[in-house]
Amino acid sequence: DIQMTQSPSSLSASVGDRVTITCRAGQSIRDYVNWYQKKPGKAPNLLIFAASTLQSGVPSRFSGSGYGTDFTLTISSLQPEDFATYFCQETYDNLWTFGPGTKVEVQ
């Protein structure tokens, strides 16, 4: 099984800040990584697939990068609606393992 880790597990930030979340895979997975946003009581929302492809309708302040084992999700200017938990997901094998999540909180 491919293990996925994320750092930090949580962070505090203010509106307008640039936020970067890191995801690491236990083995090389090319660019087979997706990113989701999750708010309490709501369904997960796909932000990015294939490491860097922005899902339709997702604001351009979200971006993704990385290849192999190390990946990042960046929010260029944090907005009030972006306070949430973010999960990476490997889609390299047929187990679609999620990372443990990064909670973005109000500073």
Added chain:
Amino acid sequence: EVQLVESGGGLVQPGGSLRLSCAASGISVSQTYMTWVRQAPGKGLEWVSMMYSGGRKLYADSVRGRFTISRDNSEDTVYLQMNTLRREDTAVYYCARASYGSGSYFNLYYFDHWGQGTLVTVSS
């Protein structure tokens, strides 16, 4: 517009059974890949099961042999039959559509449409 609506959650005793439903509109479940993902209270997301358009079924190790995914093409509904439930199966269960990339990314899947979730509580 794609819409997915889960139902069937509730309180069940350990060892009991429950069947979740996911009613789809805007898509044909027979022509797409459908998946179930769960989130236990205070925990992260966990993939549970996938059903391919061709009928192939996959399961997470934690549920294999206890859960069964199926579909009714005429009703455009996907099901998750959950047997021998354990306390650790307590979670909100989401169904989602799995899309895949194009070209060399034909086997890259991402979950792009989700239902609102249904809560399953396993407790005595």
